[in-house]
Amino acid sequence: MKFLMKIVLSLLVALMAGFISAYLMIEKNSAASAVRNGSWAINTNIGAQDTDPYVKAHVALHALLALNKSEAIYFVANEDQEGKPLQGGCTYKVTGQSIDARWWTITAYGSDDFLIPGGEGHFAVSVNELGNTKFSFPIAPSLKAGTTGLVTAEAAQFSLLLRTYNPSPSLLNDPASAALPVIQKESCDD
């Protein structure tokens, strides 16, 4: 009986340790293997058959059905220009210039990786609205209808995903040097 209890206890501890360490490594390894560019991180091995198993597991959790780099590359920002987490109660100004890809868009997601409730009409901004020139748009808890920008009121924290479809060779080969949008915090709700 005592032996059986020891086995059960040992297996429980092993299962917990195995799952928790796997989860932590999936999150950490993916961040470590990403290329950084300001607030943005990119992993060009997404969707590839020979990629690191930790990256593959990360894709399954956070980027399921993402395209491989032959078609698109994805930049993720979880923090502003100063390295602070993006918060739904704050207002940010995003400035940048056209990105060297056939088509691109920036979308805000809650910490659950889904579109943020309350953001209808302001889930994403793309080259369609911003044009192929220098641009600036707000991210705020609320925006007037018709304003180009992103609304994040109902998210405690959020992330931005910059999708670039058919990126130029220079963007694809050297994403760390690309001129990507700058995310600057302006104010926060009390």
Place this chain on the structure above:
Amino acid sequence: MINFLKGLAVWSLFTLVVAIGVHFATVRYLPDFVMGRLNDKLTRQVPVNTMQYPARPDASARAVVKPSPDLLYAICAYDVSAGPVRVTSPVPKSYWSLSAFAGNTDNFLAINDAQAGGEKVELILVLPGTQLSNPEMLPVIETQSPIGVILTRSLITSEEDFPALDALRRQATCAPYTEEVE
């Protein structure tokens, strides 16, 4: 005391070995588990090898993480274990892509509108080594795994174009192919 320490060391080693096994098994099989769940979700109300046309993504879209509100999707959970599957889709004039994902999330096929070279894409998904008569000479794509997902993405260029784009993506199909040679 020595026996106690010996026992503790043995149990600790046992626990560590099992924990390492659980760690690597979790990392290795998580993608297959997540794709399996997606396939289950997609085939709960419609048969496998059937194209589905989800609504334009908004905050209520919860089937797949990080949906794009700029895109209209058509999605099919395929299963080629019982035979080849034929996939067809019209190609709109704006950005469009058709992609295929294996049961472990690998994106083993991606074709966009510029590469499609026409107004329609047709292809056949098969298990590696499958012989086909293929009288129509359609492109044959060997899947990496028996089950997976086909996804088309159509860019919504404007609200005015939305109805026409929606009607076009609803012409995409995914169905068993029946021209296999004995």
